[in-house]
Amino acid sequence: MSSLRLHILLVHFLCCVFASSFITINPLVFGLAACRPDQIQALLQFKNEFESDGCNLNDYFHGVTCDNTTGAVTKLHLPNGCLTGVIKSNSILFSLRHLRHLNLSHNNFTSSSSLPSGFSNLNKLEVLSLSSNGFQGQVPFSFSNLTKLSQFDLSHNDLTGGFQLVQNLTKLSTLDLSYNHFSGTIPSSLLLTLPLLSHLDLRGNYLTGSIEVPSSPSSRLEHLFLGHNHFDGQILEPISKLTTLKELVLSFINVSYPIDLRDFSSLKSLLNLELSGNILSATTSLISGSDVPPNLYRLMMKGCNINEFPKFLKTLQNLERLDLSDNQIKGKVPEWLWSLPRLSIVSLNNNSFNDFDGSLHKSSVTMLDLSFNNFTGSLPDPPLSIKLFLASRNSFTGNIPLSTCDRSYLDALDLSYNNFSGAIPQCLSKFKILNLRKNNLHGIIPNAFSSSSPLQTLDVGYNRISGQLPSSLVNCSSLRFLSVDHNNIKDLFPFWLKVLPDLQVLTLSSNTFHGPISPPQGPLGFPELRILDLSDNKFTGSLSPDYFVNWSGSSSNKMYGDGEMYMGDYTNDLYSYFYGLDLQYKGLNMENKMVNTFYTAIDFSGNNFSGQIPESIGEIPQELGALSFLSYINVSYNQLKGEIPKGTQISGQPESSFEGNAGLCGIPLQESCFGTSEPPTQWEKQVDDEEEGEVLNWRGVAIGYWPGLLFGLAIGYVIAPEWLVLIIGLNKGINR
Known part of the structure; x- marks a missing residue:
């Protein structure tokens, strides 16, 4: 019997055994035709x-x-998130001794797992990647037997130890140990024993001391990443000997002395230099172009205590990306900056700039962040090739320039928190992200959204807009975030928006919306809605008992895939744009904060809901008591009646969430539904105290950069569990 016939018979056998999942496998399509039957069986067993x-x-x-x-397996590259569990020391994987390429990165191995020594059995491996798996403890010494390795990646785990693990791996060209707990110094023997090493990433560890470099290095090292460590010795002088370097990342190395850019003048081949989070020498603004590597295309100096615009930048004719954010630079942005021929991405946010010396429109810049400065007057015409333009938190005045409509590539425009006046541009349909919040704009929202509109985010809150919501918004099938709060809009509840499949945030508060908010029949709809703010309008009528029946689905996080913490737009490779909301929780005001993807909120306060139980809003729908993600509810100061729904998420709320409703009874109120008064228990008081403490643990962070250029709308975020906020009273959970 031929080997091919035997192979086909085995495949048929496996199809019977694993019919539910294996039946769609075609070995000829997926490269298994060359695999021996025992190898296929071993892979299934693994x-x-x-x-x-x-x-x-x-x-x-x-x-x-x-x-x-x-017919032996030589390469196994698992898809992300494929496996969950522990790699056992006797795993069948370690019998695949002909493997040369093994990638198990980004799986869900148990966080307490240590690295099995069985990997050392695979001594033909040339590529081994085990990153982002939660492995803990020291790397077994037996890994030093993998002497054929050229690429070795253990990044993003919880591993400890030093550099003994690689001392025998003399063929390594790429070594990535970043974001672990490795400690100690970097020995000079590292470069001597690894003569082929070209890529070394040690970021995010606990490395200390200085760096030792051989007195006469013959290194091939081109990419060196040392950021986010704790070096307390001299590292710049040794690095200056590594003249083959093309990429050097020293962000947040926590040295106790200022960094002098002239220390890098010997690195003539350097293309990327990242120094963010370190203090630069006071002479930074005075050094000449001859004192820095001449071919830099990327220079990151965020948060480096710079107070004057560096003049040496004028000589960097290859510069493409520049980050000077979070410094103390004052005055005008120099005109020569916009003349750099290859400049593409510029971040100047969070400084004290107040004007521009010359125009921007002929610049080659495609992404520009001017947020959090002191600019005044008219907004300059953006560069012709601009794609993303952020100018929030300044004092710009006048009309929004018509040139923003003429920029054919511009799809993200944030002019929020300025003093712009006039009408909203007619071209708003062209944008993917448009944020005009907190200006003095008036008129109507143009009814000009075409079926091809890419709009995902529209925020025109806190202006003087009147009229109605434009019905053409129904064409924006990608719309996720819509905020029109604190305007003069007079309209009915937009039931027609429920056809938008991805709408997550809808805030209509502080307008003159009126009429019922219940559809003619059935629940509300809006399959992905997470935040609904209708407060301070003139809505009337009642809610059907099944009004909230679909809200249990709002706790899902499928919209953002794996690992995304905040609501926003993650579709661009170079930036992420986060949604910002004004939140209020038990008296704690948080303006324009990034929102956790699990955050869910409803605010119906300040309207004219009325009626009788069970038809009216006076009956709190019982399904709310069963919502496991309900963390805070406030229905105070209404005309509500009946028993407060039972459930751990409801009964654990403070008494203040239900006060001011003469007809309500049950825990946590003292009024019993059986005609007696019961004092609150010590447990109920403790719950209230714990929730107050939880809110005070929320933290703020600055706009970050990772791994490319990360622009954000907000400067803070809310860390919250999976929860829902319901407010139908005077206190508000979302205060727009």
């Missing part, structure tokens, strides 16, 4: 050692390559 329900078998086998001659 997968079955874990929970892998979410792992598509087609994708699993798509990362498999076998040798055409021997």
Whole structure:
């Protein structure tokens, strides 16, 4: 019987055994035709050692390559998140001794897992990537047996120890140990024993001391990443000997002395230099172009205590990306900056700039952040090639320039928190992100949204806009965030927006919306809605008992995929744009904060809801008591009646959330529904105290950069559990 016939028979057998999942595998399509039957069986057995329900078998086998001659597996590259569990020391994986390429990165191995020594059995490995798996403890010494490794990646785990683990790996060209807990100094023997090393990433560890470099280095090192460590010795002078470097990342190295840019003058091949989070020498603004590497295309000096615009930048004719944010630079932005021929991404936010010396419109810049400065007067015409333009938190005045409509590539425009006046531009349909919040704009929102509109975010809150919501918004099928709060809009509740499949945030507060908010029949709709703010309008009528029946689905996080913490736009490779909301919780005001993806809120306060139980809003729908993600409810100061719904999320609320409703009874109120008064228990008081403490643990952070250029709308965020805020009283959870 031929080997091919035997192979096909085995595939048929496996299809019967694993019919529910394996039946779609075509070995000829997925590169398995060259694999021996025992190798396919070993791969299936390895997968079955874990929970892998979410792992598509087609994708699993798509990362498999076998040798055409021997039929042995030589490459295994698992899809992200494929396996959950612990890699055991006797795993079948370690029997695949012909593996040369193994990538198990970004899986869900148990956080307490240590690295099994069995990996050392795979001594033919040339590429090994185990990043982002939560491995803990020291790397087994037996890993030093993997002497054929050229690429070794253990990044983003919780591993400890020093550099003994790589002392025998003399063929390494790429070594990534970043974001672990490795400690100690970097020995000079590292470069001597690894002569082929070109890429070394040690960021985010606990490295101390200085860096030792051989007196006569013959290094091939081109990419060196040392940021976010705790060096307390001299590291710049040794680094200056590594003249082959093209990329050097020293952000937040926590040295106790100022960094002098002239220390890098010997690195003539350097293209990328990142120094953010360090203090630069006071002479930074005075040094000449000959004192810095001449071919830099990327220079990051965020938060470096710079107080004068660096003049040496004028000589960097290859510069493409520049970050001078979070410094103390005053005065005008020099005209020569916009003449740099390749300049593309510029961040000047959070300084004290007040004007421009010359115009911007002929610049090659495509992304520009001018936020959080002291600019006044008219907004300059943006560069012709601009794609993202952020100018929030300044004092710009006048009309929004018509040139913003003429920029054919511009899809993200943030002019919030300025003093612009006049009408909203007619071209708003062209934008993907448009934020005009807190200006003095008037007139109507143009009814000009076409079916091809890419709009995802529209915020025109806190202006003087009148009229109605434009019905053409229904064409914006990608719309996620819509805020028109604190204006003069007079309209009915926009039930028609429920056809938008991705709408998450709808804030209509402090306008003159009126009429009922219940659809003619059934629940509200809006399948992805997470935040609904209708406060301070003139809505009337009642809610049907099943009004909130769909809100249990709002606790899902499928919109953002894996690992995204905040609501926003993550579709661009170079920036992420976060939604900002004004939040108020138990008297704590938080203006324009980034919002956790699990955050869910409803505010119906300050309207004219009326009626009788069970038809009216006076009956709190009982399904709210069963919502496991409900963390805070406030229905104070209404005309509500009946028993407060039972449930751990409801009964754990403070008494103040229900006061001012003569007809309400039940826990946590003292009024019993059986005609007696009961004092609050010590447990109820404790819950209230704990919630107050939880809110005070919210923290603020600055706009960040990772891993490319990360622009953000807000300067803070809310860390919250999976929760829902319901407010139908005087106190507000969202105060727009």
